[in-house]
Amino acid sequence: MAPPPADRDDGDASANPNGRITRDVVLAAALELIDRDGVGGxxxxxxxxxxxxxxxxxxxxxxxxxxxxxxxxxxxxAQLKVDxxxxxxxxxxxxxxxxxRALALAHPNVVPLLVTRPLxxxxxxxxxxTLRPLEDILTLLTRAGFSGPDALHIYRALFGFLHGHVLNELQELIENPDETDDLLRLGLYRLPIREFPLLRSLAPALASYDGATELERGLDILLTGLTDSLTPRPAAQPCPGPSADDRQRGR
Incomplete structure:
Protein backbone atom coordinates (compact mmCIF):
# COMPACT_ATOMS: atom_id res chain seq x y z
CA MET A 1 0.00 0.00 0.00
CA ALA A 2 1.39 3.40 -0.96
CA PRO A 3 2.07 5.86 1.85
CA PRO A 4 -0.68 8.44 2.35
CA PRO A 5 -0.19 11.97 1.08
CA ALA A 6 1.88 14.19 3.31
CA ASP A 7 -1.03 16.58 3.86
CA ARG A 8 -3.45 13.85 4.95
CA ASP A 9 -5.33 14.64 8.14
CA ASP A 10 -4.24 12.05 10.68
CA GLY A 11 -6.58 13.28 13.35
CA ASP A 12 -6.14 15.83 16.07
CA ALA A 13 -2.41 16.46 16.38
CA SER A 14 -2.98 17.79 19.88
CA ALA A 15 -4.95 14.74 21.00
CA ASN A 16 -2.21 13.84 23.45
CA PRO A 17 -0.41 17.16 24.06
CA ASN A 18 0.24 16.70 27.76
CA GLY A 19 -0.01 12.96 28.17
CA ARG A 20 3.14 11.02 28.98
CA ILE A 21 4.66 9.37 25.92
CA THR A 22 5.56 5.79 26.82
CA ARG A 23 6.54 2.84 24.63
CA ASP A 24 3.05 1.41 25.03
CA VAL A 25 1.47 4.68 23.88
CA VAL A 26 3.77 4.82 20.86
CA LEU A 27 3.06 1.20 19.89
CA ALA A 28 -0.69 1.58 20.34
CA ALA A 29 -0.72 4.61 18.04
CA ALA A 30 1.45 2.75 15.51
CA LEU A 31 -0.97 -0.17 15.55
CA GLU A 32 -3.89 2.17 14.88
CA LEU A 33 -2.08 3.61 11.86
CA ILE A 34 -1.24 0.14 10.51
CA ASP A 35 -4.81 -1.05 11.05
CA ARG A 36 -6.06 1.92 9.05
CA ASP A 37 -3.42 2.38 6.34
CA GLY A 38 -1.24 -0.72 6.33
CA VAL A 39 2.45 -1.04 7.13
CA GLY A 40 3.30 1.29 4.24
CA GLY A 41 1.24 4.03 5.86
CA ALA A 78 1.01 -10.58 23.75
CA GLN A 79 -2.78 -10.91 23.38
CA LEU A 80 -2.45 -14.56 22.36
CA LYS A 81 -3.15 -16.52 25.54
CA VAL A 82 -1.66 -19.97 26.12
CA ASP A 83 -2.33 -21.99 29.28
CA ARG A 101 -7.31 -16.36 13.95
CA ALA A 102 -9.27 -13.78 15.97
CA LEU A 103 -6.17 -11.57 16.23
CA ALA A 104 -5.55 -11.91 12.50
CA LEU A 105 -9.11 -10.88 11.65
CA ALA A 106 -8.96 -7.97 14.09
CA HIS A 107 -5.62 -6.73 12.68
CA PRO A 108 -5.33 -8.02 9.09
CA ASN A 109 -2.68 -5.46 8.16
CA VAL A 110 -0.45 -6.80 10.96
CA VAL A 111 -0.54 -10.40 9.69
CA PRO A 112 2.49 -9.93 7.40
CA LEU A 113 4.47 -8.78 10.44
CA LEU A 114 3.47 -11.90 12.37
CA VAL A 115 4.15 -14.30 9.49
CA THR A 116 7.15 -12.94 7.60
CA ARG A 117 9.24 -10.71 9.86
CA PRO A 118 10.20 -13.45 12.34
CA LEU A 119 11.55 -15.59 9.49
CA THR A 130 7.09 -12.86 20.20
CA LEU A 131 8.74 -15.98 21.65
CA ARG A 132 6.36 -16.35 24.60
CA PRO A 133 3.74 -18.42 22.71
CA LEU A 134 6.51 -20.79 21.57
CA GLU A 135 7.84 -21.26 25.10
CA ASP A 136 4.36 -21.72 26.57
CA ILE A 137 3.33 -24.27 23.92
CA LEU A 138 6.57 -26.21 24.41
CA THR A 139 5.82 -26.24 28.14
CA LEU A 140 2.25 -27.41 27.51
CA LEU A 141 3.38 -30.28 25.29
CA THR A 142 6.35 -31.47 27.33
CA ARG A 143 4.13 -31.50 30.42
CA ALA A 144 1.75 -33.69 28.41
CA GLY A 145 4.59 -36.16 27.89
CA PHE A 146 5.94 -35.25 24.45
CA SER A 147 9.69 -35.08 23.99
CA GLY A 148 11.22 -31.67 23.37
CA PRO A 149 11.87 -32.33 19.64
CA ASP A 150 8.32 -33.69 19.16
CA ALA A 151 6.86 -30.66 20.94
CA LEU A 152 8.79 -28.43 18.55
CA HIS A 153 7.48 -30.41 15.55
CA ILE A 154 3.92 -29.93 16.80
CA TYR A 155 4.43 -26.19 17.28
CA ARG A 156 5.86 -25.82 13.78
CA ALA A 157 3.07 -27.87 12.23
CA LEU A 158 0.40 -25.87 14.07
CA PHE A 159 1.71 -22.43 13.20
CA GLY A 160 2.61 -23.43 9.67
CA PHE A 161 -1.04 -24.41 9.25
CA LEU A 162 -2.29 -21.25 11.01
CA HIS A 163 -0.18 -18.90 8.91
CA GLY A 164 -1.41 -20.51 5.72
CA HIS A 165 -4.99 -20.50 6.95
CA VAL A 166 -5.16 -16.83 7.92
CA LEU A 167 -3.41 -15.69 4.75
CA ASN A 168 -5.82 -17.76 2.70
CA GLU A 169 -8.87 -16.52 4.61
CA LEU A 170 -7.88 -12.88 4.34
CA GLN A 171 -7.42 -13.21 0.58
CA GLU A 172 -10.66 -15.00 -0.26
CA LEU A 173 -11.85 -12.54 -2.89
CA ILE A 174 -15.18 -12.46 -4.68
CA GLU A 175 -15.06 -10.84 -8.12
CA ASN A 176 -18.78 -10.14 -8.52
CA PRO A 177 -20.54 -10.35 -5.13
CA ASP A 178 -23.94 -9.50 -6.61
CA GLU A 179 -23.93 -12.52 -8.91
CA THR A 180 -26.01 -15.50 -7.81
CA ASP A 181 -24.07 -18.05 -9.88
CA ASP A 182 -20.95 -19.19 -7.99
CA LEU A 183 -18.89 -19.58 -11.16
CA LEU A 184 -19.59 -15.96 -12.05
CA ARG A 185 -19.15 -14.63 -8.52
CA LEU A 186 -15.62 -16.02 -8.31
CA GLY A 187 -14.66 -15.21 -11.86
CA LEU A 188 -13.89 -18.88 -12.51
CA TYR A 189 -15.70 -18.72 -15.83
CA ARG A 190 -12.51 -17.09 -17.12
CA LEU A 191 -10.58 -20.36 -16.71
CA PRO A 192 -10.52 -22.76 -19.67
CA ILE A 193 -12.79 -25.64 -18.75
CA ARG A 194 -10.49 -28.24 -20.30
CA GLU A 195 -7.51 -27.08 -18.26
CA PHE A 196 -9.25 -26.51 -14.90
CA PRO A 197 -12.26 -28.85 -14.77
CA LEU A 198 -11.96 -29.69 -11.07
CA LEU A 199 -11.38 -26.12 -9.95
CA ARG A 200 -14.43 -24.93 -11.89
CA SER A 201 -16.54 -27.79 -10.53
CA LEU A 202 -15.69 -26.76 -6.95
CA ALA A 203 -17.15 -23.27 -7.39
CA PRO A 204 -19.98 -23.89 -4.86
CA ALA A 205 -17.52 -25.08 -2.21
CA LEU A 206 -15.17 -22.18 -2.89
CA ALA A 207 -17.98 -19.64 -2.78
CA SER A 208 -19.31 -20.96 0.52
CA TYR A 209 -15.91 -20.60 2.23
CA ASP A 210 -16.28 -20.20 5.99
CA GLY A 211 -13.09 -19.35 7.84
CA ALA A 212 -14.18 -20.70 11.22
CA THR A 213 -15.37 -23.99 9.73
CA GLU A 214 -12.21 -24.37 7.65
CA LEU A 215 -10.09 -23.76 10.73
CA GLU A 216 -11.86 -26.44 12.75
CA ARG A 217 -11.66 -28.95 9.90
CA GLY A 218 -7.97 -28.27 9.44
CA LEU A 219 -7.35 -28.68 13.17
CA ASP A 220 -9.25 -31.99 13.13
CA ILE A 221 -6.92 -33.29 10.43
CA LEU A 222 -3.77 -31.87 12.01
CA LEU A 223 -4.40 -32.92 15.60
CA THR A 224 -5.64 -36.38 14.63
CA GLY A 225 -2.48 -36.93 12.64
CA LEU A 226 -0.29 -35.66 15.45
CA THR A 227 -2.06 -37.84 18.00
CA ASP A 228 -1.62 -40.91 15.80
CA SER A 229 2.02 -40.33 14.90
CA LEU A 230 3.42 -38.71 18.04
CA THR A 231 2.49 -40.44 21.25
CA PRO A 232 3.28 -38.64 24.50
CA ARG A 233 5.11 -40.59 27.14
CA PRO A 234 2.95 -41.59 30.11
CA ALA A 235 3.48 -39.49 33.17
CA ALA A 236 6.06 -40.97 35.49
CA GLN A 237 4.49 -42.91 38.32
CA PRO A 238 5.97 -42.69 41.82
CA CYS A 239 7.78 -45.82 42.91
CA PRO A 240 5.66 -47.73 45.44
CA GLY A 241 7.05 -47.87 48.94
CA PRO A 242 7.59 -51.13 50.85
CA SER A 243 4.47 -52.89 51.99
CA ALA A 244 3.64 -53.43 55.65
CA ASP A 245 4.71 -57.10 55.35
CA ASP A 246 8.03 -56.10 53.82
CA ARG A 247 8.64 -53.66 56.61
CA GLN A 248 7.71 -56.33 59.17
CA ARG A 249 10.13 -58.84 57.61
CA GLY A 250 12.84 -56.21 57.53
CA ARG A 251 12.87 -55.93 61.30
Missing amino acids: LSMRRLARVLGRDPMILYRHAPNKAALLDGVAEMVL PADPDWAGQLRAVARGY ATPLGLRPPG
Whole structure:
Protein backbone atom coordinates (compact mmCIF):
# COMPACT_ATOMS: atom_id res chain seq x y z
CA MET A 1 0.00 0.00 0.00
CA ALA A 2 1.39 3.40 -0.96
CA PRO A 3 2.07 5.86 1.85
CA PRO A 4 -0.68 8.44 2.35
CA PRO A 5 -0.19 11.97 1.08
CA ALA A 6 1.88 14.19 3.31
CA ASP A 7 -1.03 16.58 3.86
CA ARG A 8 -3.45 13.85 4.95
CA ASP A 9 -5.33 14.64 8.14
CA ASP A 10 -4.24 12.05 10.68
CA GLY A 11 -6.58 13.28 13.35
CA ASP A 12 -6.14 15.83 16.07
CA ALA A 13 -2.41 16.46 16.38
CA SER A 14 -2.98 17.79 19.88
CA ALA A 15 -4.95 14.74 21.00
CA ASN A 16 -2.21 13.84 23.45
CA PRO A 17 -0.41 17.16 24.06
CA ASN A 18 0.24 16.70 27.76
CA GLY A 19 -0.01 12.96 28.17
CA ARG A 20 3.14 11.02 28.98
CA ILE A 21 4.66 9.37 25.92
CA THR A 22 5.56 5.79 26.82
CA ARG A 23 6.54 2.84 24.63
CA ASP A 24 3.05 1.41 25.03
CA VAL A 25 1.47 4.68 23.88
CA VAL A 26 3.77 4.82 20.86
CA LEU A 27 3.06 1.20 19.89
CA ALA A 28 -0.69 1.58 20.34
CA ALA A 29 -0.72 4.61 18.04
CA ALA A 30 1.45 2.75 15.51
CA LEU A 31 -0.97 -0.17 15.55
CA GLU A 32 -3.89 2.17 14.88
CA LEU A 33 -2.08 3.61 11.86
CA ILE A 34 -1.24 0.14 10.51
CA ASP A 35 -4.81 -1.05 11.05
CA ARG A 36 -6.06 1.92 9.05
CA ASP A 37 -3.42 2.38 6.34
CA GLY A 38 -1.24 -0.72 6.33
CA VAL A 39 2.45 -1.04 7.13
CA GLY A 40 3.30 1.29 4.24
CA GLY A 41 1.24 4.03 5.86
CA LEU A 42 3.39 4.08 9.00
CA SER A 43 6.28 6.49 9.36
CA MET A 44 7.94 8.07 12.35
CA ARG A 45 6.84 11.51 11.14
CA ARG A 46 3.18 10.52 10.76
CA LEU A 47 3.24 8.77 14.11
CA ALA A 48 4.70 11.86 15.77
CA ARG A 49 1.99 14.00 14.20
CA VAL A 50 -0.72 11.71 15.56
CA LEU A 51 0.81 11.89 19.03
CA GLY A 52 1.40 15.64 18.83
CA ARG A 53 5.11 15.30 19.51
CA ASP A 54 8.42 16.02 17.85
CA PRO A 55 9.56 12.93 15.91
CA MET A 56 12.84 12.85 17.81
CA ILE A 57 10.96 11.96 20.99
CA LEU A 58 9.76 8.71 19.39
CA TYR A 59 13.31 7.52 18.84
CA ARG A 60 13.67 7.12 22.58
CA HIS A 61 11.16 4.28 22.36
CA ALA A 62 12.00 2.83 18.93
CA PRO A 63 15.33 3.57 17.24
CA ASN A 64 13.92 3.01 13.75
CA LYS A 65 10.85 1.83 11.87
CA ALA A 66 12.01 -1.81 11.94
CA ALA A 67 12.11 -1.74 15.74
CA LEU A 68 8.68 -0.10 15.73
CA LEU A 69 7.24 -2.90 13.58
CA ASP A 70 8.80 -5.53 15.84
CA GLY A 71 7.21 -3.80 18.82
CA VAL A 72 3.78 -3.79 17.17
CA ALA A 73 4.08 -7.53 16.40
CA GLU A 74 5.13 -8.18 19.99
CA MET A 75 2.20 -6.16 21.36
CA VAL A 76 -0.32 -8.05 19.21
CA LEU A 77 1.14 -11.47 20.06
CA ALA A 78 1.01 -10.58 23.75
CA GLN A 79 -2.78 -10.91 23.38
CA LEU A 80 -2.45 -14.56 22.36
CA LYS A 81 -3.15 -16.52 25.54
CA VAL A 82 -1.66 -19.97 26.12
CA ASP A 83 -2.33 -21.99 29.28
CA PRO A 84 0.72 -24.27 29.61
CA ALA A 85 -0.86 -26.03 32.60
CA ASP A 86 -3.96 -27.21 30.70
CA PRO A 87 -4.10 -31.03 30.96
CA ASP A 88 -5.97 -31.18 27.63
CA TRP A 89 -3.10 -30.32 25.29
CA ALA A 90 -5.15 -30.78 22.10
CA GLY A 91 -8.00 -28.64 23.43
CA GLN A 92 -5.53 -25.93 24.41
CA LEU A 93 -3.98 -25.92 20.94
CA ARG A 94 -7.47 -25.48 19.47
CA ALA A 95 -8.02 -22.50 21.77
CA VAL A 96 -4.68 -21.03 20.71
CA ALA A 97 -5.55 -21.49 17.04
CA ARG A 98 -8.91 -19.78 17.48
CA GLY A 99 -7.25 -16.93 19.36
CA TYR A 100 -4.63 -16.48 16.64
CA ARG A 101 -7.31 -16.36 13.95
CA ALA A 102 -9.27 -13.78 15.97
CA LEU A 103 -6.17 -11.57 16.23
CA ALA A 104 -5.55 -11.91 12.50
CA LEU A 105 -9.11 -10.88 11.65
CA ALA A 106 -8.96 -7.97 14.09
CA HIS A 107 -5.62 -6.73 12.68
CA PRO A 108 -5.33 -8.02 9.09
CA ASN A 109 -2.68 -5.46 8.16
CA VAL A 110 -0.45 -6.80 10.96
CA VAL A 111 -0.54 -10.40 9.69
CA PRO A 112 2.49 -9.93 7.40
CA LEU A 113 4.47 -8.78 10.44
CA LEU A 114 3.47 -11.90 12.37
CA VAL A 115 4.15 -14.30 9.49
CA THR A 116 7.15 -12.94 7.60
CA ARG A 117 9.24 -10.71 9.86
CA PRO A 118 10.20 -13.45 12.34
CA LEU A 119 11.55 -15.59 9.49
CA ALA A 120 14.18 -12.94 8.77
CA THR A 121 15.33 -12.72 12.39
CA PRO A 122 17.27 -15.37 14.35
CA LEU A 123 15.35 -16.68 17.35
CA GLY A 124 17.69 -15.12 19.89
CA LEU A 125 17.31 -11.67 18.34
CA ARG A 126 13.51 -11.60 18.22
CA PRO A 127 11.56 -9.52 20.76
CA PRO A 128 10.97 -11.72 23.83
CA GLY A 129 7.21 -11.25 23.64
CA THR A 130 7.09 -12.86 20.20
CA LEU A 131 8.74 -15.98 21.65
CA ARG A 132 6.36 -16.35 24.60
CA PRO A 133 3.74 -18.42 22.71
CA LEU A 134 6.51 -20.79 21.57
CA GLU A 135 7.84 -21.26 25.10
CA ASP A 136 4.36 -21.72 26.57
CA ILE A 137 3.33 -24.27 23.92
CA LEU A 138 6.57 -26.21 24.41
CA THR A 139 5.82 -26.24 28.14
CA LEU A 140 2.25 -27.41 27.51
CA LEU A 141 3.38 -30.28 25.29
CA THR A 142 6.35 -31.47 27.33
CA ARG A 143 4.13 -31.50 30.42
CA ALA A 144 1.75 -33.69 28.41
CA GLY A 145 4.59 -36.16 27.89
CA PHE A 146 5.94 -35.25 24.45
CA SER A 147 9.69 -35.08 23.99
CA GLY A 148 11.22 -31.67 23.37
CA PRO A 149 11.87 -32.33 19.64
CA ASP A 150 8.32 -33.69 19.16
CA ALA A 151 6.86 -30.66 20.94
CA LEU A 152 8.79 -28.43 18.55
CA HIS A 153 7.48 -30.41 15.55
CA ILE A 154 3.92 -29.93 16.80
CA TYR A 155 4.43 -26.19 17.28
CA ARG A 156 5.86 -25.82 13.78
CA ALA A 157 3.07 -27.87 12.23
CA LEU A 158 0.40 -25.87 14.07
CA PHE A 159 1.71 -22.43 13.20
CA GLY A 160 2.61 -23.43 9.67
CA PHE A 161 -1.04 -24.41 9.25
CA LEU A 162 -2.29 -21.25 11.01
CA HIS A 163 -0.18 -18.90 8.91
CA GLY A 164 -1.41 -20.51 5.72
CA HIS A 165 -4.99 -20.50 6.95
CA VAL A 166 -5.16 -16.83 7.92
CA LEU A 167 -3.41 -15.69 4.75
CA ASN A 168 -5.82 -17.76 2.70
CA GLU A 169 -8.87 -16.52 4.61
CA LEU A 170 -7.88 -12.88 4.34
CA GLN A 171 -7.42 -13.21 0.58
CA GLU A 172 -10.66 -15.00 -0.26
CA LEU A 173 -11.85 -12.54 -2.89
CA ILE A 174 -15.18 -12.46 -4.68
CA GLU A 175 -15.06 -10.84 -8.12
CA ASN A 176 -18.78 -10.14 -8.52
CA PRO A 177 -20.54 -10.35 -5.13
CA ASP A 178 -23.94 -9.50 -6.61
CA GLU A 179 -23.93 -12.52 -8.91
CA THR A 180 -26.01 -15.50 -7.81
CA ASP A 181 -24.07 -18.05 -9.88
CA ASP A 182 -20.95 -19.19 -7.99
CA LEU A 183 -18.89 -19.58 -11.16
CA LEU A 184 -19.59 -15.96 -12.05
CA ARG A 185 -19.15 -14.63 -8.52
CA LEU A 186 -15.62 -16.02 -8.31
CA GLY A 187 -14.66 -15.21 -11.86
CA LEU A 188 -13.89 -18.88 -12.51
CA TYR A 189 -15.70 -18.72 -15.83
CA ARG A 190 -12.51 -17.09 -17.12
CA LEU A 191 -10.58 -20.36 -16.71
CA PRO A 192 -10.52 -22.76 -19.67
CA ILE A 193 -12.79 -25.64 -18.75
CA ARG A 194 -10.49 -28.24 -20.30
CA GLU A 195 -7.51 -27.08 -18.26
CA PHE A 196 -9.25 -26.51 -14.90
CA PRO A 197 -12.26 -28.85 -14.77
CA LEU A 198 -11.96 -29.69 -11.07
CA LEU A 199 -11.38 -26.12 -9.95
CA ARG A 200 -14.43 -24.93 -11.89
CA SER A 201 -16.54 -27.79 -10.53
CA LEU A 202 -15.69 -26.76 -6.95
CA ALA A 203 -17.15 -23.27 -7.39
CA PRO A 204 -19.98 -23.89 -4.86
CA ALA A 205 -17.52 -25.08 -2.21
CA LEU A 206 -15.17 -22.18 -2.89
CA ALA A 207 -17.98 -19.64 -2.78
CA SER A 208 -19.31 -20.96 0.52
CA TYR A 209 -15.91 -20.60 2.23
CA ASP A 210 -16.28 -20.20 5.99
CA GLY A 211 -13.09 -19.35 7.84
CA ALA A 212 -14.18 -20.70 11.22
CA THR A 213 -15.37 -23.99 9.73
CA GLU A 214 -12.21 -24.37 7.65
CA LEU A 215 -10.09 -23.76 10.73
CA GLU A 216 -11.86 -26.44 12.75
CA ARG A 217 -11.66 -28.95 9.90
CA GLY A 218 -7.97 -28.27 9.44
CA LEU A 219 -7.35 -28.68 13.17
CA ASP A 220 -9.25 -31.99 13.13
CA ILE A 221 -6.92 -33.29 10.43
CA LEU A 222 -3.77 -31.87 12.01
CA LEU A 223 -4.40 -32.92 15.60
CA THR A 224 -5.64 -36.38 14.63
CA GLY A 225 -2.48 -36.93 12.64
CA LEU A 226 -0.29 -35.66 15.45
CA THR A 227 -2.06 -37.84 18.00
CA ASP A 228 -1.62 -40.91 15.80
CA SER A 229 2.02 -40.33 14.90
CA LEU A 230 3.42 -38.71 18.04
CA THR A 231 2.49 -40.44 21.25
CA PRO A 232 3.28 -38.64 24.50
CA ARG A 233 5.11 -40.59 27.14
CA PRO A 234 2.95 -41.59 30.11
CA ALA A 235 3.48 -39.49 33.17
CA ALA A 236 6.06 -40.97 35.49
CA GLN A 237 4.49 -42.91 38.32
CA PRO A 238 5.97 -42.69 41.82
CA CYS A 239 7.78 -45.82 42.91
CA PRO A 240 5.66 -47.73 45.44
CA GLY A 241 7.05 -47.87 48.94
CA PRO A 242 7.59 -51.13 50.85
CA SER A 243 4.47 -52.89 51.99
CA ALA A 244 3.64 -53.43 55.65
CA ASP A 245 4.71 -57.10 55.35
CA ASP A 246 8.03 -56.10 53.82
CA ARG A 247 8.64 -53.66 56.61
CA GLN A 248 7.71 -56.33 59.17
CA ARG A 249 10.13 -58.84 57.61
CA GLY A 250 12.84 -56.21 57.53
CA ARG A 251 12.87 -55.93 61.30
